[in-house]
Amino acid sequence: MKIQVGFVQLNSSFSGQHYLPLATGMLQAYAQKFVAVPEAYEFALPICQFTPIDEAAERLSDCDIVAFSCYVWNEQNSLALAREYKRRRPDGVVVFGGPQVPNSHKQFRRQRSAVLTQQELQRERMNFTPMYHRCHPFIDMACHGEGERAFTKILDRMLVDRCADKSSLPSVSYVDETGQFFFNPEVGRMGDADLAQAPSPLTTGVFDKLIEASPDTRWILMYETDRGCPYSCSYCDWGGATEDRISKFPMEQVYDDIMWIGRNVPYVFMCNANFGILERDVQVAEFFAEAKARFGRLEGVSTQNAKNPKPHTLQALKVLERARLNKATVMSQQSLNIDTLKAVRRSNMQLDEYYAIQRKLAAEGVYTMTDLIIPMPDETRDSIIEGISTLISNGQHNRIQFNNLSILRNTEMGDPEYQRQFGMQIVQTPIINSHGRQNDSVSGVDEMQELVVATASMPPEEWRRTRAYCWMTNLVYFNKLLQVPALVVANMTGISFGRIFESFCLERHSGLPVLDEINRFFEKTALDLQEGRGGEYVHSSEWLDVFWPPEEYVFIKLVYEDKLSAFYDEARQVLEDLIRREQVDVATDLLEQSLRLNQSLIKVPFQTEDLELTLTYNIPDFFRDAVRGIPTSLHPTAPFDVIINRTSERWQTWADWCEKMVWFGNRRGAYLYGVEPAGTEIAGHH
Ligand code: B12
Ligand code: SF4
Numbered sequence: 001m002k003i004q005v006g007f008v009q010l011n012s013s014f015s016g017q018h019y020l021p022l023a024t025g026m027l028q029a030y031a032q033k034f035v036a037v038p039e040a041y042e043f044a045l046p047i048c049q050f051t052p053i054d055e056a057a058e059r060l061s062d063c064d065i066v067a068f069s070c071y072v073w074n075e076q077n078s079l080a081l082a083r084e085y086k087r088r089r090p091d092g093v094v095v096f097g098g099p100q101v102p103n104s105h106k107q108f109r110r111q112r113s114a115v116l117t118q119q120e121l122q123r124e125r126m127n128f129t130p131m132y133h134r135c136h137p138f139i140d141m142a143c144h145g146e147g148e149r150a151f152t153k154i155l156d157r158m159l160v161d162r163c164a165d166k167s168s169l170p171s172v173s174y175v176d177e178t179g180q181f182f183f184n185p186e187v188g189r190m191g192d193a194d195l196a197q198a199p200s201p202l203t204t205g206v207f208d209k210l211i212e213a214s215p216d217t218r219w220i221l222m223y224e225t226d227r228g229c230p231y232s233c234s235y236c237d238w239g240g241a242t243e244d245r246i247s248k249f250p251m252e253q254v255y256d257d258i259m260w261i262g263r264n265v266p267y268v269f270m271c272n273a274n275f276g277i278l279e280r281d282v283q284v285a286e287f288f289a290e291a292k293a294r295f296g297r298l299e300g301v302s303t304q305n306a307k308n309p310k311p312h313t314l315q316a317l318k319v320l321e322r323a324r325l326n327k328a329t330v331m332s333q334q335s336l337n338i339d340t341l342k343a344v345r346r347s348n349m350q351l352d353e354y355y356a357i358q359r360k361l362a363a364e365g366v367y368t369m370t371d372l373i374i375p376m377p378d379e380t381r382d383s384i385i386e387g388i389s390t391l392i393s394n395g396q397h398n399r400i401q402f403n404n405l406s407i408l409r410n411t412e413m414g415d416p417e418y419q420r421q422f423g424m425q426i427v428q429t430p431i432i433n434s435h436g437r438q439n440d441s442v443s444g445v446d447e448m449q450e451l452v453v454a455t456a457s458m459p460p461e462e463w464r465r466t467r468a469y470c471w472m473t474n475l476v477y478f479n480k481l482l483q484v485p486a487l488v489v490a491n492m493t494g495i496s497f498g499r500i501f502e503s504f505c506l507e508r509h510s511g512l513p514v515l516d517e518i519n520r521f522f523e524k525t526a527l528d529l530q531e532g533r534g535g536e537y538v539h540s541s542e543w544l545d546v547f548w549p550p551e552e553y554v555f556i557k558l559v560y561e562d563k564l565s566a567f568y569d570e571a572r573q574v575l576e577d578l579i580r581r582e583q584v585d586v587a588t589d590l591l592e593q594s595l596r597l598n599q600s601l602i603k604v605p606f607q608t609e610d611l612e613l614t615l616t617y618n619i620p621d622f623f624r625d626a627v628r629g630i631p632t633s634l635h636p637t638a639p640f641d642v643i644i645n646r647t648s649e650r651w652q653t654w655a656d657w658c659e660k661m662v663w664f665g666n667r668r669g670a671y672l673y674g675v676e677p678a679g680t681e682i683a684g685h686h
Contacts (some may be wrong), residue, residue: 002039003158005031006063007046008056008081009330010074012433014205017218017267018211021048023069023098023147025201028147032206033199035155045210049217050077050442063092065158067151070098072408074432077445086138087319093163097143097153097173099237099410102128105183106144106410106599107490108239109655125415129173130181131487135326141172145240148198151185189228189244196250203253211264220267225254225284229273231307231430233334234344235373235405236410238273251280255287255550262291266299275303276313285316289385300327307332309357321366327667329368331358331396335376336387342376343422345412355394362395362629367668369399375458376405377422381466385498388473392497395629398669399478402470405452423456432535433661435546453530464530465505468522473501474551475518480671481555482571484598484619485591487626489575491634501577504571512570514563518554525550543658552662555671560654562636568599590617590634597623600644601672603665605657607646614641623624 007028009021024046032038044063047056060066066085068078082094104115104126120126133139140163143150150171157163166174170187190198201207202221211219224239227247232243261268263580268288275281285301292298301320305314331354334346341347341419361368370391374384391400407414407426419426454460476482477497486500498636506519528534537547543556558564572595579586593615600611616639625632651657667673 002042003065003155004044005042005155006040006060006062006066007069008060008066008078009046009048009069010050011048012073012436013049014220014433015435017220018049019269019474020207020219020221020265021046021069021273022201022222022224024048024067025206026198027097027147027151029068029199029201029204029206031152031198032204032526033156034149034152037159040159041102041155047081050074050208051442053077053080053084053445056081056443057088060085060092061088063089063091064162065095065155067095067097070096070100072100072406072449073346073447075100076447077443080443080445082136083138091162093158094138094140095143095151096139096141097147097151099240099408101142101409102132102146103144104129104408106240107412107415111277123417125417128409129183133173133175133181137175141166141169141174143172145171145186146189147171148190149194169391182665190245191245191247192250195227195247198249200249200253200257200260202257202264202492210297219265220269221261221265222269223257223261223273224271225249225281226272226278231273232345232412234418235376235408237408237410238627239271240410240500242273246274246277248278248280251283254284258284258287258291259294261288262298264297266297268298268301270301270303273304274306276309276316277306281316282312282319285319285323289319292323292325293569298325301325302327303329304332305329308353314357314360317361318368319363321364326366329361330401331364331368331370333387333391334373335369335379335383336390337376337379337383339378340376340383340683359629361393361399362627365628367398368396369401369667370396371401371403373405373469374470375452375455375463377424377455378457379455381462381469385469385502386496388501389496389498392477397477397483397627399667400473402467402474407450407452408426423454425451425454425460426450427453427532428532429529429532429535432537432547434537434549436537437546451529451536455494460530463521464526465507467529468519469502469505469556471525471551472504472518473520475554476501476504476571478669479551479555479582479666480598480669481558481567482598483601483627483672484596484601484623485571485575485594487623488590488594488619488634489579489586491622491626492586492590493582495578495582495584500575500578503574512573513565514558515570521554522550538593544655544663549666552666556658556662559602564599564602564604568595571595590619593617594619597642600646601674603646603649603661603671603673605651605654605661607650610646611644612641613644615637646673649673 007024009024010021011021028043047059047179070078085092086094099213153169154163157169166172170184173183175181226246227239227606227655228244228246229238236242288301316328317329335341358368385679388400407674412418428448429451431449454463458466477486486497489495490497506515509516525534525538529536539547540553558567577592597613597619600613616636618635618637620642622634651661
């Protein structure tokens with residue numbers, strides 16, 4: 001009888017598209033090549049979609065060993081399924097692996113301390129791995145770190161004694177029958193030479209049966225050409241291989257894989273921590289361009305880019321952009337506050353180089369998005385506001401994405417002592433995907449995440465004000481409602497962008513009803529999130545029945561309820577007040593025209609006529625150059641007409657507009673006429 005091997009890697013579905021299970025695919029491909037007796041095993045089809053627990057356990061009931069790939073988004077479902085499988089098959093072997101399995105030693109290895117001191121051994125986090133086993137006795141072994149070699153050894157051992165004796169298995173922890181806990185030495189990460197031996201699950205046919213078995217599933221792919229990240233940001237556990245060398249898959253294999261991708265999937269999410277860090281990434285981008293040109297199927301490649309970008313990083317991104325594969329380049333800034341960057345071990349990021357690259361990308365028309373995380377240690381509301389001003393002044397007019405800080409297991413920040421040091425207050429909230437649907441959970445088992453909702457430097461009320469401020473910034477600037485007047489006011493007066501946005505955060509009722517309603521909505525959403533009542537996104541059964549980022553929700557509501565004109569009237573009052581308070585000067589007609597132009601440019605549905613505006617300032621040229629980072633100035637001109645083409649881009653229904661304009665256009669900020677419409681987007685992806 002052959003040993004039946006089962007795999008479970010539950011991945012969410014995003015807009016009806018589904019990731020192929022890369023991690024378990026890698027384990028299978030490697031094991032098939034390297035186990036001592038390959039013919040002794042049979043590999044079942046992996047379970048990779050969330051499924052009711054009974055149904056999934058039934059599918060596993062013939063398996064002698066089941067490998068669970070565990071991430072924050074599937075932990076509770078994986079545990080529930082493993083418990084049920086073990087109930088049905090007490091003789092079956094359950095192995096857990098992946099980044100969500102707690103590894104007590106990890107933090108110390110990061111700091112390069114190979115031998116732990118007595119003090120370190122007594123720290124609270126050292127209990128995490130043993131506790132995990134004691135709370136989940138149905139897990140026979142947990143495997144830590146890269147799994148290919150460790151899992152192959154486990155399968156070899158299955159032939160000997162069904163893993164009754166685990167003492168020789170590298171990288172695993174377990175509790176034996178006497179109740180004693182063991183953590184075996186780890187096998188270490190694979191280098192270039194090892195990865196050159198690791199077969200690709202794509203070209204060795206590991207996924208073929210799965211694709212054949214579910215012809216109706218729209219498969220997409222996560223894919224890596226290298227592993228490891230030289231940095232050690234305290235909140236991150238990228239591939240379990242931070243502060244570590246980069247190991248590379250050989251280029252011949254990468255080429256064959258990318259041609260497989262070109263034939264089989266429309267979208268790829270690159271797992272590399274720093275795409276563009278290696279010179280060869282230019283060639284990787286060229287392979288993608290070739291795959292698209294040859295097979296015509298590939299639509300998008302998402303990358304996390306090199307944190308200290310180099311000229312070849314820029315080159316690689318340009319290749320993707322030219323092939324129309326770039327889905328908006330993410331510039332992972334996270335914070336600009338020096339104390340914060342030190343506290344999270346990111347002070348080695350070279351900000352000047354970063355700005356230079358950002359300006360170059362903007363000038364070349366490559367869309368970028370900057371990520372910031374709130375609330376990071378030592379960050380304050382003021383430092384966030386200052387950071388936003390700096391980013392915009394340095395050319396980020398497309399989008400800043402304000403991510404909530406979540407605590408990930410095995411990160412330095414996952415250590416309770418670290419959390420205490422920075423006064424972190426943490427709340428559990430359900431994991432919801434932006435633009436995901438309410439009924440995404442099919443098993444009834446919810447997945448939760450831990451969000452930080454206050455710190456010593458940003459106490460609870462400050463956190464709510466900051467959270468609301470960031471949504472407001474997105475609404476008025478990056479959702480383009482007031483981008484033109486904000487640029488005009490900043491340029492004419494020197495008032496920082498941060499202060500301009502702050503003037504829209506009305507703490508008390510101000511007699512401006514539309515803005516009051518928006519402010520109260522952001523405040524309530526922040527409070528609900530902080531108190532664990534609400535998630536990060538706002539559900540609307542009316543608009544596509546999905547979860548919207550709060551600022552997109554408000555944008556839709558303004559247009560749908562026909563409040564846009566009232567909003568612009570109130571915005572004019574707020575900006576006039578600000579100008580008066582700051583004792584600066586902006587000509588009334590200049591402000592008026594910039595507001596009117598901005599309002600006319602917003603893409604709203606059901607337009608039947610183009611619009612003609614008469615202007616007496618060079619606002620359109622100024623705006624075009626300002627957002628591209630080209631030095632420019634405002635001046636009066638002879639009166640001239642601009643015609644705004646509001647009829648060539650049309651949406652048939654509100655739903656159509658919500659999806660194609662608001663959702664798909666968000667990442668590229670394509671909310672203004674004259675900015676080309678965006679391609680399809682996927683829920684849960686920024
Ligand atoms: C692709 C990806 C996504 C995709 C797809 C996610 C999906 N649901 O399918 C998208 C973009 C949607 C995404 C979203 C999110 N992601 Co993500 N994502 C990744 C990424 C880049 C690649 C994962 C991967 O496949 N890597 C390649 C495989 C081969 O490596 P691996 O996963 O480490 O697996 C190896 C070992 O862990 C081990 N192993 C794994 N499983 C098993 C099982 C057994 C039995 C054994 C023995 C070994 C083993 O062996 C493998 C091969 O060596 C990782 C970062 C990274 N590079 O790993 C983050 C990562 C997985 N994501 C992370 C997070 C936090 C998220 C979000 C929650 C972020 C957010 N707040 O929105 C969301 C959740 C969305 C959701 N609901 O699914 C964290 C997860 C940490 C954790 N403890 O789980 C990671 C690690 C990044 C980080 N910041 O540290 N993500
Ligand atoms: S956040 Fe980025 S740079 Fe920092 S450790 Fe993670 S992958 Fe590396």
